[in-house]
Amino acid sequence: MQTNNEVELVNQILLKDQQAYTEFIHRYQAVVFNVAWRMLGIREDAEDAAQDTFLRAFRFIKNFDRTRPIVPWLKQIAVNVCFDRLKRIPEEQPLEEDTLPYPDPAPGPETQASQRLRRERIHLEILKLPPRYRAVIELRHFQELRYHEIARVLNRPLSDIKSDLFRARKLLAAALQELNTGKSV
Amino acid sequence: MNHITEELLNEYLDQALDQAAAGSIDRHLQSCRVCTARMQGLQRLFEELAALPEEPLTRDLAPGILARLRPQPAFSFGKLLLLGQAGTALTILVLLAHNIPDNLNLGGFWHNAPGKLPDIQTFLLQAWLLASRIQLPSVEFPTLPAPWLQTGLDSSSISLILASTAALWVVGNLLLLNKTPPASGNTRHEKSS
Known part of the structure; x- marks a missing residue:
């Protein structure tokens, strides 16, 4: 349920109040940027995607159900914006070393790796997944949507969503296993 | 012993199973080390994903968005x-269109049409003569022989050449107009969640 403040902000945006636009962006830009960051992994791309997310949100804000919370709606738009961007990149194109957000660390025992390095490594593994796997991981694990909700957001059959999610997890779990045993990923 | 399928294990952890199915998985896990290890592996992954930190945003996105919002x-x-x-x-x-059928041999239909326009040569000659008579304060157009009369082309050929040029001009301009990029984002309507 939205707070009155949020409803008022949306109402002001519908009245084309410039201050309301600015306040709306300031309030939610970090949340939207983080969705894009997790899915794209490149700061400039994530910032561009966040901008596109707000532009799309403003275009469709008149359709927004004001009894619902706004953050999940914005996050779902962000996933679709990122997914559309990723679809434009050929799927077989491997993730290039210089486009990775962190340097691919040298293999070594997990016990020596810092916690930060380990988290960066997990993010790297997410970024190596095909776009549709990334989208379902984002929606299930970071936005905590149920299967049928993910299917609705991505406009895809429920069976595809489950299959993609389970395969994505299998790939990530395998990478995690290799990380734990100190093998190169 | 039949182990739990990958799908059921995932659905169990996602709490997507009904009570009876979840109860059955619970009972199996109590007696099966293999499936318990598989489930724990997935649980660790869930925890690792949940622990991913937020990335700080280092610049304000508002100016860029507001600039793109201006009509x-x-x-x-x-x-x-x-x-x-x-x-x-x-x-x-x-x-020019009315002259083209001369070449396309469409029979008498076109020429019998009411309100037929004048012959192209007559039209161009009249336009030329009219232009020659225009007098500006200090400039007078010289009366020159119409150049197309010396080419030996008949009116249909001149019409065809001019019409083709005009058609290419129209198509070229429309292509240039269409080249203007659309607004960013796709056209899918975002329904509220």
Whole structure:
């Protein structure tokens, strides 16, 4: 349920109040940027995607159900914006070393790796997944949507969503296993 | 012993199973080390994902978004110029169209049509003579022989050449107009969640 403040902000945006636009962006830009960051992994791309997310949100804000919370709606738009961007990149194109957000660390025992390095490594593994796997991981694990909700957001059959999610997890779990045993990923 | 399928294990952890199915998985896990290890592996992954930190945003996105939100004029000068050219070319095409059937041998239909326009040579000659008579304060157009009369082309051929040029002009202008990039984002309507 939205707070009155949020409803008022949306109402002001519908009245084309410039201050309301600015306040709306300031309030939610970090949340939207983080969705894009997790899915794209490149700061400039994530910032561009966040901008596109707000532009799309403003275009469709008149359709927004004001009894619902706004953050999940914005996050779902962000996933679709990122997914559309990723679809434009050929799927077989491997993730290039210089486009990775962190340097691919040298293999070594997990016990020596810092916690930060380990988290960066997990993010790297997410970024190596095909776009549709990334989208379902984002929606299930970071936005905590149920299967049928993910299917609705991505406009895809429920069976595809489950299959993609389970395969994505299998790939990530395998990478995690290799990380734990100190093998190169 | 039949182990739990990958799908069921995932659905169990996602709490997507009904009570009876979840109870059955619970009972199996109590007695199966293999499936318990698989489930724990997935649980560790879930925890690792949940522990991913937020990335700080290092710049304000508002100015860029607000700049892109400002209404753009529906027609720029360039667009108006292109539209004007396309309109002119289209007018020429229409004026010349009645001469083309001479070459296409469409029979008497076209020439019997009411309100038929004058012959192209007559039309161009009249336009030329009219232009020759225009007098500006200090400039007078010289009376020159119409150049197309010396080419030896008949009116249908001249019409065809001019009509083709005009058609190309129209198509070219329309292509240039269409080249204007659409607003960013796709057209899918975002329904509220």
